Amino acid sequence: MYVPHNSLQTLRATLNETILGSEQAADLLLTALLARGHALVTGPPGIGKTSLASTLASSLGGIFKRLQFTPDLLPSDIIGYNIYRQQSGEFDFVSGPVFSNLLLADEINRASPRTQSALLESMNERQVSIDGETKELPDPFLVVATQNDTSSTGTFPLPEPQLDRFLLSIPMALPPETCQLDILKLHGSGTLSQESTPCVLPLEDLTALQKEVTQLSISENLQRYLLALCQAARSLTGQDHAVSVRGTLALQAAARAFALLEGQSAVHPDHVQAVYPHVLRHRLLTEDTLDPDPILNTALDQTPVP
Incomplete structure (x- = not known):
């Protein structure tokens, strides 16, 4: 592997x-x-x-x-x-x-x-x-x-x-100004290849x-932390249906995949925290919640980390 x-x-x-x-x-x-x-x-x-x-x-x-x-x-x-x-x-x-x-x-x-x-x-x-x-x-x-x-x-x-x-x-x-300068230099130098990117993976x-992701270890304590984060989002929005079971499963799958990307053999709390806003942001978008980021940040701050 x-x-x-x-x-x-x-x-x-x-x-x-x-x-x-x-x-x-x-x-x-x-x-x-x-x-x-x-x-x-x-x-x-x-x-x-x-x-x-x-x-x-x-x-x-x-x-x-x-x-x-x-x-x-x-x-x-x-x-x-x-x-x-x-x-x-x-x-x-x-x-x-x-x-x-x-x-x-x-x-x-x-x-x-x-x-x-x-x-x-x-x-x-x-x-x-x-x-x-x-x-x-x-x-x-x-x-x-x-x-x-x-x-x-x-x-x-x-x-x-x-x-x-x-x-x-x-x-x-929009990237920061220093990065925009690097982009200008890259395109202005004429070294940017116009050929298609070779197959890497x-x-x-x-x-x-993908199969290895499904087998990555995740402890019961971490699963309880994951559930607590989802419940915190529901409580802060005042809607029990704000995060579905599919959303909870998505958070676990994303945390496992991110852990593998980071070269880890097990899921840790920081992996869950890294993907949490991105898994739930679009699921909390409603007429009452136009910007869910403050809710998600509050949920991360208030939920005890195992």
């Missing part, structure tokens, strides 16, 4: 070198990948959200599809459709972009709710149903959706059931790492 671990750290370094100033976002994206979850990347335009996902896809060597979400996008544009061939008298299935190892859903909140819901079954069940026939998606399968949170014009907010399908919400912001190694 040493080879996959070395490849994982190489991939981590590649993402950090390609998209400067996005170390936290890169780590969280890899965490979602290792935990077999999906990621929602939010932030203003032009800060590298799409570039980060594209670099990850090319580094994995799997099938990568990108879909630009627009108001006129149809569900069949995502999952595919059956077409009648007059010559043979039979229907042929034309697969959509969802039949990939990594699907980049660019500006997902610009599509209609009907189209957004077409992703629900594929994200949760890793399969699609078309004309009464179920088709399995490739394994592994990861959806990385980007969302521009600076402008709401012409957008459709994601419904709560779909937000709950995302393992992590990954915020990206083959799919078979990724599958082995």
